[in-house]
Amino acid sequence: MPVEPIFDVAHLGHVELLSNRFDESLDFFTRIYGLKQSGSEGDSVYLRAWDDYEFHTLKLTRSDTTGIGHVAYRVSSEAALMRRVAAIEASRFESLGWVEGDLGHGRAYRFEDPFGHVFEIYWDTRHYDPAPEDRPALKNLASRFHGQGASPRRLDHINLLAEDVTEFRAFMETCLGSRVTEMIELDNGRLGGCWFTVNNKTYDLACTEEHGGGQGRFHHVTYATDQREDILRAADIFLENGVHIETGPHKHAIQGTFFLYVWEPAGNRVELANAGARLILAPDWKPVVWTEADRRKGQAWGLKTIETFHTHGTPPVGKP
Amino acid sequence: MPVEPIFDVAHLGHVELLSNRFDESLDFFTRIYGLKQSGSEGDSVYLRAWDDYEFHTLKLTRSDTTGIGHVAYRVSSEAALMRRVAAIEASRFESLGWVEGDLGHGRAYRFEDPFGHVFEIYWDTRHYDPAPEDRPALKNLASRFHGQGASPRRLDHINLLAEDVTEFRAFMETCLGSRVTEMIELDNGRLGGCWFTVNNKTYDLACTEEHGGGQGRFHHVTYATDQREDILRAADIFLENGVHIETGPHKHAIQGTFFLYVWEPAGNRVELANAGARLILAPDWKPVVWTEADRRKGQAWGLKTIETFHTHGTPPVGKP
């Protein structure tokens, strides 16, 4: 009898990013990229896009390095949380146990992929409650559209690097019940990249092959804009603010999203993306498989992938 | 113990529309609105948007009247289908039993709401398999982007009329496990409208109060465009083709979608909409409640709702 799809995990919740140029990074994420600060505690500032419903989707933490602190997914219910914990504990992947949570959510269960990225899942969250001056004119928005900088609408996805994407895929399917929507099969038979989702978004996490010998490295985090035009406008904002534009705007062949990649001051790669009306609605969606021959055509409209896209991750290899 | 969310139903599958000016309606839906014809049989033509993954999302049927034939949802698995059938049969709502399906899908289970709209759920479907000349350049699309007419990307939602929206809400929650994302509470305590979803779309079906004494009437069907600009461009296409533009382009206060409403030649209302990056990701989303006072502000940017929007449905009242 066919296995039924798993709906235990609701969505990507937040990501913790490390910065060794904290003040500049915070200025970038708030004034230029256009997230809002909802709180701070210790070495961390809690940030969210104007229509993210939770207290935060980005936890920016002062550090002596860069890259990712942890990745968090919110589950569908308390019962779903316990089912996932049981599945993880029964798996070959490493459990790290419960943590108490922080300003943004309650207790969370942590575990780790074989490449050193820390994940957590949680049910008990803090819905963002806007102060009077942050209340939107329309009550179905999470907070006021402030129009500051690029001002994307919500967290979209993250991209991690792993030396063995096939093994990373097993981790995602086992621990989160993620589905693969698209992937790259290299000529040598290995997986070059894999795009995962737990819901109708075309992906909430991508994993691409680590070529630099790094461990637990981070490729990028992405927020979604309502329109492609928002990204073209953002490109001018980045230009005027001296932000390093790595590549784009252009359209990905894989997943078809319109994209723009920049590096925040500490070197973490940050994307803006727009998927248009594309969703994965089919419950029996078959992963789309891209070959190296396909990839040689470049991005959707022919742009060649820039070299740093294959080599730059955070933290830089050889750094702590 | 809290009830867990239901994930049995995957997405709105298709709608059957009736036309008493069939040839003109077909010309509208293909040449001007920009759907593609995937087949025909008997009195019906099967249509789909270029990125709809199934064989059809609109079944246009020659008739002596207008309005809706039936609404179909696809379920998440065969087991989910049987769970839904059991739930419907255990409910107070009317079962119509199994039908054999048509060109677009296999057997389906039919049932009816208290206002005369026929619903069906099915698992066994026909994935659209493009002929060579309809194959897209990018393999993650369902078919070639043809750029004909308005050419929306995919089916988005439908809107039905019911004399008692509260009762319709019970029907949707019981039979499909739908969630309410937004609703209108009238000053008299009645529900004026209710927006439902079974997945991360902000809604796939809306029900608004029937004021004209009709039975089983249809308000509109909507396809999604990738960008708002597609809708502005479509407005010019409708204008040049003499299509009746009822209202828009503008932005809804409720659900925040950018919209444009026209009437196809037989009088059925058809919408184009763009939701930007808005999704309902929260598993514990609380319905947004709009009051009559809220509604008096008009649409998002102040446009007053046009009178025919409250009165025009299909078929016209008093017609067969």
Added chain:
Amino acid sequence: MPVEPIFDVAHLGHVELLSNRFDESLDFFTRIYGLKQSGSEGDSVYLRAWDDYEFHTLKLTRSDTTGIGHVAYRVSSEAALMRRVAAIEASRFESLGWVEGDLGHGRAYRFEDPFGHVFEIYWDTRHYDPAPEDRPALKNLASRFHGQGASPRRLDHINLLAEDVTEFRAFMETCLGSRVTEMIELDNGRLGGCWFTVNNKTYDLACTEEHGGGQGRFHHVTYATDQREDILRAADIFLENGVHIETGPHKHAIQGTFFLYVWEPAGNRVELANAGARLILAPDWKPVVWTEADRRKGQAWGLKTIETFHTHGTPPVGKP
């Protein structure tokens, strides 16, 4: 022998607006509408859009009333200035003589239309010289794109009210050498409105019939955005800031511009518009004539013209 076209006047230069709620108006024009302040002197602040090449295009003056102070056009050369002065002095229209100029330009020649609007023409101007922090990343822009509020690109046009549009037309043709690109002919034979240009813009000044018995009244001033999407985004900014949105976004039938009208805090009407790639390139362009029957179809996509658009001008009738 046919008369040759006149190229003496180069473009609309600036407009002086009066406000009896000056501080609120200034906050609107800078923080929300997104103009930049280049200077202030006495009761006036000098404002410009980020790509306006002159020191100012809007002079906002503290007053006990609203409406327009004066309208200014820049000429093509010093010799052209003297030709225009000669033409005006030889005409039946009223000369007001030379003024010394202000922070934004040198000496200017003033004259008045029969309805009390003061015009001036000037050659000697002050090119905007951005301070280091206002220098654009691309040297072909007049200043940095700051992305503040609606942030339109440049001044586009103004609209005045006159009791006799035919007489106003004679004034524009005689004094400025303006061409009429489009006009409304009423059933009673009168001109209901007239759209003028001195260059390739489709219009830089419109005159519509005064119905309220006012003298020298102002209808609106408009800045141009690069894209229609900028206007849709601005609508959300206006909404979140409690600005009165009068009508739009929609597309004009006349001139085909995409528009949005709001009232600044003192009541002066302000527009954002986008003409797309439309220009008047034909040197022998024949005015497009719209009838009342045409106008009854509403705007391009059918929106009915809102009543206040016919009645609201500044200052309000009966006020000083």
Added chain:
Amino acid sequence: MPVEPIFDVAHLGHVELLSNRFDESLDFFTRIYGLKQSGSEGDSVYLRAWDDYEFHTLKLTRSDTTGIGHVAYRVSSEAALMRRVAAIEASRFESLGWVEGDLGHGRAYRFEDPFGHVFEIYWDTRHYDPAPEDRPALKNLASRFHGQGASPRRLDHINLLAEDVTEFRAFMETCLGSRVTEMIELDNGRLGGCWFTVNNKTYDLACTEEHGGGQGRFHHVTYATDQREDILRAADIFLENGVHIETGPHKHAIQGTFFLYVWEPAGNRVELANAGARLILAPDWKPVVWTEADRRKGQAWGLKTIETFHTHGTPPVGKP
């Protein structure tokens, strides 16, 4: 005494392109690029964009080679035509004398630049008169917006190659009275490129340095779209139709236009561009000068200029 600006030439009128794959080129320009055919005679088909006011802006001619036949500008009046003819005949540049015109216009005066490109100027033209089925819904458009393919609005500019851009500049200033709006000064002191206009468009003709030893070669012709989104949409149309996309969509640093370059089947380069609301309104505009150091930054958002952009012209060097 300062020389006054020259307004004799009104606008770029049309360009004649040669194709040695005529049927494929014609299919490209009509079905995919979206121009309309207004007539044909002999080896030529006459094409125009839907809002071009003249009978044609592109004359496509069957040939055994590619590249340009001639470039035509329309003047401001009959008297202006005679002034230009006198200026050309008094110059050191080569006069070719009067030709009788063709389907699209009356007599024209021909002359040649030092690099073998044939120019003509004319006053007597044929305004496009749409057949009933081609009449637009709005009377201020030249013809119906048909929405076929990319469907740009109007002719924008052309780009020619010349071995000595400084000499070409003298030709344009002397013969047409063109103004230089932007230019590239190479480290060796030569002009690398020059952008010219006769009106408020930022440019109607660009000349860049010929590096391949060709004579009278053509770089590209460009039509303008109303919005940047039209260009993003066109990229998908080109992709689905197997058209070679050379580079873009992206934004030029020089002139700031949003662009997309493709090669039509015979190899002639064709662009779509959108300038937003940017115009050259200043009568005393000083040319913007770009250095090689500036150019090394790439296009506006950092895209490196693709190698073929510097080498590919039509006809190919060494071909007839």
